[in-house]
Ligand code: ADP
């Protein structure tokens with residue numbers, strides 16, 4: 001049977017906005033050794049701001065419009081931010097086909113034109129030449145009927161709570177803090193450096209994230225546990241593969257909340273250290 005103080009631990013956590021889906025996760029949390037984070041929406045706000053619109057062969061407003069239409073059916077933070085910047089209603093009847101390409105971007109048919117919007121990997125995939133200059137931020141390249149139409153530069157901000165989150169984990173004896181992201185190398189490394197994280201892997205597809213988690217699982221001690229923290233979009237497989245899957249409930253997708261063992265109801269990653277401290281205290285009472 002479950003010792004009574006476990007309920008106290010789960011209750012205390014829930015008052016702090018941390019939903020723990022079973023008493024066994026309290027025990028696992030107290031043994032955490034590696035904490036792996038997704039970047040977008042977890043350590044960063046997931047609210048991208050448009051910084052630059054660089055069209056090729058069309059006006060800036062046309063490029064923004066086209067890209068937003070292509071993103072019509074996506075719920076990715078990038079898509080939400082573009083819709084915000086566009087600010088007008090989308091006439092959905094003009095979008096006759098639409099598909100999300102995980103870790104790459106989107107493909108849509110707009111007024112009979114085939115439009116791709118996403119990162120350089122997407123452009124490589126369809127064989128379209130793109131702007132290769134050095135910029136700081138996330139680049140959304142756009143191609144129309146296999147011709148490059150320019151790019152939109154967007155950028156996200158680190159959450160004010162993230163530095164504290166990493167610092168507190170270090171203080172509570174976590175051996176490694178790791179960031180996994182599908183975003184560009186420069187962007188991921190800049191965020192990881194600023195937060196003083198131990199390891200960062202960038203430009204990963206969802207399957208690459210699972211692979212990295214598997215390698216990290218092998219690298220830890222027998223008793224130590226690995227926790228993964230994600231906001232959800234495409235993260236369900238890694239959440240399932242980790243010893244402890246933690247979803248950020250603020251922006252998180254339903255699929256992630258479903259796949260997670262623990263849900264942080266606010267958008268504060270420092271709540272992970274809070275949860276670990278609650279679990280250690282609870283375990284002390286039980287033992
Ligand atoms: P993250 O690890 O940052 O959560 P994702 O796997 O969600 O990454 O996305 C990885 C990259 O794929 C993004 O940084 C972006 O370049 C591209 N991408 C994904 N979805 C979209 C989209 N809807 N529109 C444009 N680009 C996208």
Ligand code: MG
Pocket residue numbers: 038040041231232233234235
């Ligand atoms: Mg994500």
